[in-house]
Amino acid sequence: MSKSSEEERELSEEERELLWAIKGGGGFSYGIITEFVIETFELPWEMIKFEINWNKSRYVPEDKIFAIRDSAPTPTLTVLKAWEDVIASTDSEANQLVGTNLKITARHAPENAPFDPHAVSHSCTMYGYWEGDEDSLLKFIHKRFKSTGYALRPIKDTDKAGRKYNSKTEGNGDRYVPYGDQLMSSWDRYSFHNVDRLMQGLEGLPFPPDEDQPAPHKIISRLVNAQGLGEEGHYKLLKSLTSPLVLPGNEGLGLVTYITLGAITGNYYEHVITPEQKTKSAFPYKDKLFTIQYQTWWNETDGQKKEAQNNEVFTRVNRALDWMDVCRNYDIPNTSGAFISFKDSSVPTKTYFDKSYEELVRIKQTHARDPFNHFCSRKTII
Template sequence: MLTTQPLSFVSVLFFVLFLSQPLSSLSQSPPPSSSDSVYNSFLKCFSDRTKSSQTQNVFSQSNPSFSSVLRAYIRNARFNTSSTPKPTIIVTPRSESHVSAAVICSKPLNYVLKIRSGGHDYDGLSYISDKPFFILDLSNLRDVSVDIAENSAWISAGATLGEVYYRIWEKSRIHGFPAGVCPTVGVGGHLSGGGYGNMIRKFGLSVDYLIDAKIVDVNGRILDRKAMGEDLFWAISGGGGGSYGVVLGYKIKLVPVPETVTVFRVEKYINSGAVDFVYKWQFVGPKTDPNLFMRMLIQPVTRNKVKTVRATVVALFLGKADDVVSLLRKEFPELGLTKENCTEMTWFQSALWWDNRVNATQTDPKVFLDRNLDTSSFGKRKSDYVATEIPRKGIESLFKKMIELGKIGLVFNPYGGKVAEFAVNATPFPHRNKLFKIQYSVNWKDNTAEIEKGYLNEAKALYSFMTGFVSKNPRSAYLNYRDVDIGVNDHGANSYKEGEVYGRKYFGVNFDRLVKIKTAVDPGNFFRNEQSIPTLPIAKGAEVPEPGTARRWSRVGGAAVAAMVVLHVF
């Protein structure tokens, strides 16, 4: 059993002296040194710990390769401009020991350490900051080791989903893994945020199939599931791994997939029944056969010079075309599905098809090994959850609003099936009992400050319009659809209160447990970003526990709280 330890005389004296400091000073880091001296200090430490010269893995802003390394995994062009804040150093580790060294060598330098795997963080929190920062880029840690006999695989945090699917396909045509449909998404962020894809109704979330994991903690230790303990393993299984350490990789359980699956796409417009189409989908998509996943895309378009809305079902059925046509003829006649709409293929080919490769059966599987570096468009994403079907009149008003706004689209992703069979606290992901998730999505090509403001305001306007139709108390959001509009954290004296605003939207009833785990494993809040899990404030006079020990928690304010928390940094 873990125990607490009493304060030493030196700790008490330091604590008393710390209380005399102005509250405002507690949230401010000492000013960083010049970038050259910081680079030299870090490089010396890093080289000493890795026992070799590491200039090829540590990039200063003056390095000729700095810009290309930075840009390679920026997936939102909004954060790839001349005015975007740049890191002082980029570290590209090639081994677990490199990651450990990077953590240890960063801590004394008072820089924020941003952790990036695939760079698909929608609001760029894995690679930008308004404070001096480093980037720990995990893209070189991309091993995927598949063991078909054991129905498992070890996947490194810097691998992409496309690489995972390809390596599984190399070994088997009847194994898969339930994760996302974008092949360039990084494993580290996707799984540590929950992870879902078009097999969510059959198998559940990606994190429902985690067996083991490795993480580098705040002390630079490399821990597996047994060493980190079940609390921390639970936290990084959907609670955002970057709040607690650097996730190195996960061991996953593979799932069985049939030799033949079916995909189809059917679209409707307002004048061809789109309102009834979308309304009825709400009663079928989340409740039909779990082998069927029907995503609904809703987009404002101009057709024959008339502004309208297009509603499109994009679907995967884990079975044959005849079976899904028969099923939906009964359950969803508004769809009008025929066998001619359907294409049968392997599960891996369906992953290619979902990546908008229309001729998936003729596509070279190796395209999933292409990371498409330094490619991005300007975009914004937001999210919501729906617990009760939207009335038909609500769908009509939604269409009118989308036509009025003109650009922003919606994606409805059905839940139900296996994902709802797990308890809401089985993992940090709390949204299992919802009917479906909404993604607000808008992209654009050319950009100015005025253009960007217009698109962002459009996203906010539609989000505001949907208030009456979505979850409440709190209004829920999905961590992997990062959205700074719902709250950010400056990690000052009000860190817990600021973190609670977005934290309860992302994690609901699981937020409090995540905060306790965060405070236990990283009490000095070294691992942080603008939406990371905050640490708990500790009451004046309470014992200061060592990292990893049990605690008595108390939520209070004031200088004493900040002092007690900051004390652990030193």
């Protein structure tokens, strides 16, 4: 049904097909949306943004590099398995985990060095949103990650929002936090602002992306099948993150390489999205467990840009992008596809739309009033 403040009516067959297509069919494929109506939902009573760290990378001034300084670092495999178990959980408490990412930083390995998937350690950070109070969150974290040697970043008042904090009564001491202002995150990138703070011996803080200098970057992706990576998949993923193409000292120069695993299913998602809703969009990967986003970001000041090939960042970027190419072609069992939000010109368009592709093409050919295909850019439908 199409709803507005003035009318409610049945959609035509053409409208139904176009509505299905634009929900997952990629931007700029079918036209320009000038107006839409959304159905709002009540804010949660309390929402907490939290962060858990393992093997935190610290700046070593004498060596001018970032390195894991823990005497007994946690194997990345332990962290990866624990996080994957959480997002695949059917426990009722998992309904309170509204969203989560796991960031794993790539690390240097000498050419032909022995690789032990059970021992290799990378710097890892889990980010999450929790619908509930701090006490229930801490119990959940302890239950799920107590064997991993985690370090929870202290939860501050500014990490909390929701109806509980969204009103203010004079004289009673309540605080007012506009919902969303304190829950912004920079999970999608590694801020050089924070790298610079860490090099000065200061603590890095969550940093809204639009307050940092835009940085050139590249992101490629694949998705993990519903059954999870499995043993061989875990080993291959960690191997792809341990590479001679990742040079020591990159981070201190503002060149960072890492992956972000993003949950797109799990108990929470099954709880809020009905089977009927799942059929109403063209997004083809609703049955996947999570995305793998390989990311490389590099930062250049105006002075470095003038130096062109003579600046240290420039001379290392090609090696980092070679790492991206190797990762894209890495044979990791139980993975497939690619996520359209992270387009790569070398990935065939059909890969992004999978089983929805042929129907998306048919709908565009049938309904689009665009004989010269002006609504077309790299990776749009036809």
